[in-house]
Amino acid sequence: MPLSVIVLAAGQGTRMKSELPKVLHPISGLPMLHYVLDAAKNLSDDVTVVLFHQHERIREAIAHDFPDVHIALQDHANYPGTGGAVMNLSFRHDKVLVLNGDMPLVTAEALEPLVREEADIVMSVFDLADPSGYGRVVVEEGEVVAIVEEKDCTPKQKRIKTVNAGVYCFKKEVLERYLPLLSDDNAQKEYYLTDIVSMARREGRHILPVWVEEESFKGVNSRFDLAHAEELMQRRIREKWMRAGVTMHLPETIFIDSRAAFVGECEIDSGVSVLGESLITRSHLKTHTVVEEADIKDSTIGPMARIRPGSVIEASQIGNFVEVKKSRLKGVKAGHLSYLGDAEIDEGTNIGAGTITCNYDGKGKYKTIIGKRVFIGSDTQLVAPVKVEDETIIAAGTTVTKDVPKGALAISRTPLKFVSGFFHRFFGGR
Ligand code: UD1
Ligand code: CA
Numbered sequence: 292m293p294l295s296v297i298v299l300a301a302g303q304g305t306r307m308k309s310e311l312p313k314v315l316h317p318i319s320g321l322p323m324l325h326y327v328l329d330a331a332k333n334l335s336d337d338v339t340v341v342l343f344h345q346h347e348r349i350r351e352a353i354a355h356d357f358p359d360v361h362i363a364l365q366d367h368a369n370y371p372g373t374g375g376a377v378m379n380l381s382f383r384h385d386k387v388l389v390l391n392g393d394m395p396l397v398t399a400e401a402l403e404p405l406v407r408e409e410a411d412i413v414m415s416v417f418d419l420a421d422p423s424g425y426g427r428v429v430v431e432e433g434e435v436v437a438i439v440e441e442k443d444c445t446p447k448q449k450r451i452k453t454v455n456a457g458v459y460c461f462k463k464e465v466l467e468r469y470l471p472l473l474s475d476d477n478a479q480k481e482y483y484l485t486d487i488v489s490m491a492r493r494e495g496r497h498i499l500p501v502w503v504e505e506e507s508f509k510g511v512n513s514r515f516d517l518a519h520a521e522e523l524m525q526r527r528i529r530e531k532w533m534r535a536g537v538t539m540h541l542p543e544t545i546f547i548d549s550r551a552a553f554v555g556e557c558e559i560d561s562g563v564s565v566l567g568e569s570l571i572t573r574s575h576l577k578t579h580t581v582v583e584e585a586d587i588k589d590s591t592i593g594p595m596a597r598i599r600p601g602s603v604i605e606a607s608q609i610g611n612f613v614e615v616k617k618s619r620l621k622g623v624k625a626g627h628l629s630y631l632g633d634a635e636i637d638e639g640t641n642i643g644a645g646t647i648t649c650n651y652d653g654k655g656k657y658k659t660i661i662g663k664r665v666f667i668g669s670d671t672q673l674v675a676p677v678k679v680e681d682e683t684i685i686a687a688g689t690t691v692t693k694d695v696p697k698g699a700l701a702i703s704r705t706p707l708k709f710v711s712g713f714f715h716r717f718f719g720g721r
Contacts, residue, residue, distance in 0.1 A: 293383075293384040293385065293386070294334055294335045294337075294384050294386045294387075294388055294406060294460075295335060295337040295338075295339070295382040295383050295384045295386070295387045295388070295463070296331040296334060296335040296337065296338045296339070296387070296388045296389075296390060297339050297340075297341060297376075297377060297380060297382075297387060297388070297389045297390070298324070298327055298328065298331055298338065298339070298340045298341065298390050298391070298392050299341050299373055299376045299377075299389065299390070299391050299392055300312075300314045300324055300340050300341060300342055300349065300391075300392030300393075301341050301342050301343035301344060301346075301364075301365040301367060301376050302343075302344065302393075303344045304344075304393070304512075306512045306513045307512075307513060307514060307517070308514070309514075312344060312345040312348060312349055313392075313393055313511070313512075314327075314349060314392040314393060315348065315349060315352050316511070316517055318395050318517065318520055318521045318524050318549075319521060319524045319525060319528060319546075319547070319548055319549040320548035320549055320550055320551075320566065320567065321549055321550070322352055322353075323392070323393060323394075323395035323511060323517075323520070324340070324349070324352075324353060324392045324395075325353070325356065326395040326396070326397070326524075326549075327390055327391070327392055327394055327395065327397060328340070328353065328356075328357050328360060329399075330390070330397050330398050330399045330401075330402060331360075331388075331390060332357065332360070333399035334388065334399050334402060334403075334406060335384075335388070336383075337361075337382065337383040337384060338357075338359075338360045338361065339360070339361040339362070339363050339380055339382075340353070340360055340361070340362055340363070340392065341363050341364075341365050341376045341377070341380070342362060342363070342364060342365070343364060343365040343367040343376075344367075346362070346364060350362055363379075363380055365378075366378070366379070370482050371475075371480075371481045371482065372475065372479070372481025372482040372483055372484070373481075373482075373483060373484035373485070374470065374473040374481070374482030374483050374484040374485075374486065374487070375473075375481070375482040376484070377389065377466065377470060377484055378470050378471075378473075378482070382463050382466075384463070385462065385463045385464075386406070386460055386461070386462065386463065387460070387461045387462075387463050387466055388402065388405065388406060388458070388459070388460045388461075389458065389459045389460075389461065389484065390402075390458055391457050391458070391510060393510050393511045393512065394457070394458070394507075394508060394509065394510055394511070395511060395520050395524065396506055396507050396508070396509055396520055396523055396524065397458070397507050397508060398507060401503065401504070401507035401508070402458065404501055404503070405458060405459075405460045405501050405503070406460055408460070408499055408501060410497045410498060410499035411461075411462050411465050411491055411496035411497050411498060412459060412460070412461055412462075412465060412487070412488060412491060412496065412497075412498045412499070413459065413460040413499045413501055414428075414435065414438075414455065414456075414458075414459045414460075414488065414498065414499070414500055414501070415455070415456035415457070415458040415459070415500075415501055415503045415508060416428050416453050416454060416455060416456055416500045416501070416502055416503070417453075417454060417456055417502060417503055417504070417505045417508065418452050418453050418454075418502070419452055419454055419505070420452070422451065422452050422453075422454045423441065424441060424512070425441065425454035425455060425456075426438045426439060426440045426441065426454060426455040426457075426485050427439050427441070427444055427448050427449070427451040427453070427454060427455070428451065428453045428454060428455055428500065429448065429451065430453060430500070434492070434498065435488060435492065435498040435499075435500050436488075436489060436492050437488055437489035437492065438455045438483075438485035438486075438488050438489070440477065440478070440479070440483060440485065442477075442478035442479055443477050443478045453500075455485060456503055456505075456508040457508070457510060458503075458508060459484075461487075465487070465491055465496065466487070469487040469490050469491060470487070472490060473486055473487070474486075506523060509523070524549070525546065525547065528547045528549055529542045529545060529547060532547065532553050532557075535553060536553075536555065536556050536557070537553045537556075537557045537558070537559060538556075538557070538558045538559065539559045540558075540559065540560050540561050540578075541561035541562075544561045544562050545559055545561065545562070545563050545564075545565075546563075546564040546565070546566075547564075547565045548565060548566045548567055548568075548569070550567060550568040550569075551565045551566070551567070551568065551569045551570075551571070552568075552569070552570050552571070553570075553571045553572070554570070554571070554572040554573065555572055555573040556573060557571055557572075557573060557574055557575070557576070558574075558575040558576070559575075559576045560575075560576065560577045560578035560579075560580075560593070560594070561578050561579075562578050562579040563576045563577075563578065563579065563580050563581070563582075563593075564580075564581045564582070564583075565582045566581070566582065566583040566584065567583050567584035567585075567600065568584055569582050569583065569584055569585050569586070569587070570585075570586045570587070571587050571588075572587065572588040572589065573588065573589050574587050574588065574589060574590045574591065574592065575590075575591045575592070576592050576593060577591065577592060577593035577594040577595075577596075578593060578594040578595070579593065579594055579595045580592050580593030580594060580595060580596045580597070580598070581596075581597045581598070582598045583597075583598065583599050583600055584599075584600035584601065585598045585599070585600065585601070585602040585603070585604065585615075586602070586603045586604070587602075587604045587605075588604070588605045588606070589605060589606045590604050590605065590606060590607045590608065590609065591608050591609070592604070592609045593609065593610070593611065594610075594611050595611045595612055596609045596610065596611065596612070596613045596614070596615075597613075597614045597615070598614075598615050599614065599615065599616040599617070600616070600617065601616070601617035601618075602615045602616065602617060602618050602619075602620075603618075603619045603620070604618075604619075604620045604621075604623075605620070605621045605622070606621060606622045606638075607620045607621065607622060607623040607624065607625070608623075608624045608625070608626065609625050609626075610625065610626035610627050611626075611627060611628070612627065612628045612629075613625050613626075613627065613628065613629045613630075613631070614629070614630045614631070614632075615631045615632075616630075616631070616632040616633070617632060617633050618631050618632060618633065618634040618635065618636065619634070619635045619636070620634075620636045621636070621637060621638055622637070622638030622639055622640070623636045623637075623638075623640050623641075623642065624640075624641045624642065625641075625642035625646070626642075626644065627644035627645070628644050628645050629642055629644070629645065629646045629647065630646075630647045630648060631646070631648055631659075632648050632650040632651075632656075633648065633650040633656050633657065633658045633659065633675065634648050634650075634658065634659040634660070634661065634673075635658065635659075635660045635661070636661045636665075637661065637662050637663045637665075637681075638663050638664070639663050639664040639665075640661055640662070640663065640664060640665040640666075640667070641665070641666050641667065642667050643666075643667050643668045643669035643670070643671060643687065644669045644670070645669050645670040645671075646667050646669070646670070646671045646672075646673070647671070647672050647673070648673045648675060649672055649673060649674045649675060650675045656675075657675035657676040657677075658675055658676055659673045659675045659676070659677055659678075659679075660677075660678045660679070661673075661678075661679045662678075662679060662680050662681035662682070662683070662697075663681045663682065664681060664682050665679055665681065665682070665683050665684075665685070666683075666684045666685070667679075667685045668684070668685050668686050668687035668688070668689065669687045669688070670687055670688045671685050671687070671688070671689050671690075671691065672689075672690045672691065673691045674690065674691060674692045677691055677692070677693070677694060677695075678694040678695070679691065679694070679695045679701075680694070680695055680696055680697035680698075680699075681697050681698075682697060682698050683695045683696075683697065683698065683699050683700070683701065684699075684700045684701070685700075685701045685702075686700060686701065686702035686703075686704070688703075688704055689701055689702055689703045689704070690703050691703075
């Protein structure tokens with residue numbers, strides 16, 4: 292269905308008390324505006340975002356993922372308010388859906404009923420026990436006659452429980468007729484988009500209210516709302532993956548980025564975070580593990596492991612307090628307390644407890660390459676760049692500063708000696 296979409300994102304978001312523009316505050320890994328644009332792009336080939344406050348920063352943040360979204364700048368100084376935001380835009384299609392940029396839980400599916408209906412104005416409403424903060428919807432004889440902002444309400448209007456959810460589908464000619472007639476004669480001295488409703492009604496236009504479920508239309512105005520929206524988003528994400536075959540233990544304690552994906556049967560223990568564009572295939576993430584932008588396949592990770600960006604781990608067992616960064620591990624066991632950074636480690640290799648790749652010399656980062664069936668003893672330091680060939684043994688406590696040839700034992704230790712009677716000489720007694 293041909294539809295133009297306008298996303299309002301020019302407001303300052305004062306109630307967030309933040310340097311960061313409100314619509315860029317992240318929810319489950321992505322700026323909240325991202326979700327709104329996703330929903331908009333699913334419905335339309337003509338999406339415009341209206342910006343003003345920190346427009347450069349917002350433009351930059353969305354350019355990569357939404358290159359074909361149009362950007363419009365509101366003439367905020369002369370025409371503040373949601374009505375001002377929609378003025379002087381051009382629309383390709385005869386129906387225009389207006390969305391708020393601070394509604395991260397909205398989906399194309401939730402918007403569908405508004406778009407499907409035929410009326411001069413289709414508007415989203417819901418009933419709230421506590422309607423405070425929202426515009427009240429005045430209904431007379433089953434028809435919407437006006438939307439009154441809370442600050443302009445009479446005491447009687449304040450008691451109305453039906454509120455404006457803030458999403459509308461207009462006929463283009465309705466917008467074109469009434470936008471120029473808006474005034475800022477109200478408590479906030481702003482041009483209210485909502486005033487179009489009463490003007491259109493007076494001229495006998497058909498205004499259709501559509502009751503929507505509150506969750507998808509929740510607006511984020513404060514950091515409290517932000518946390519609540521993220522909780523709801525997490526529930527959706529977890530449910531999606533559980534339905535796809537992922538077992539979750541105490542799901543409420545698990546955080547999953549909206550860009551992360553799971554393939555096949557996976558198991559996730561309590562307290563796990565899966566961040567960024569991670570891909571987890573047939574693996575078990577044990578309790579309190581953190582995975583960030585990593586690709587993990589047929590492996591068990593943790594408890595309490597940290598897998599950082601650029602890691603590719605296959606058929607491996609990573610144990611507690613092991614940190615892996617930008618490394619490729621295939622068929623590897625690293626059970627305890629290690630740092631493996633900028634490394635490539637091949638099949639059948641065992642990494643002893645306390646092994647450290649010394650990948651950084653204060654200036655550059657260097658690689659450690661470890662071959663097949665290598666036994667790295669505990670407390671080994673591998674000073675990169677360094678290569679350990681197949682079928683070698685590194686003795687516990689060794690500092691590896693040269694490439695280790697195939698089949699060799701590498702050992703660097705000062706010989707152990709005994710000084711007899713030293714304890715009592717030092718501490719006295721006997
Ligand atoms: C608005 C509605 C209210 C509705 C509520 C639902 C109006 C006048 N009021 O109120 O009836 O119940 O949404 O959430 O429309 N914006 C601009 N330019 C501006 C001002 C705002 O682009 O000059 C954008 C904001 O960035 C935001 C959206 O419009 O995304 C809504 O603005 P906001 O100030 O949050 O409106 P509410 O007071 O919540
Ligand atoms: Ca709002």
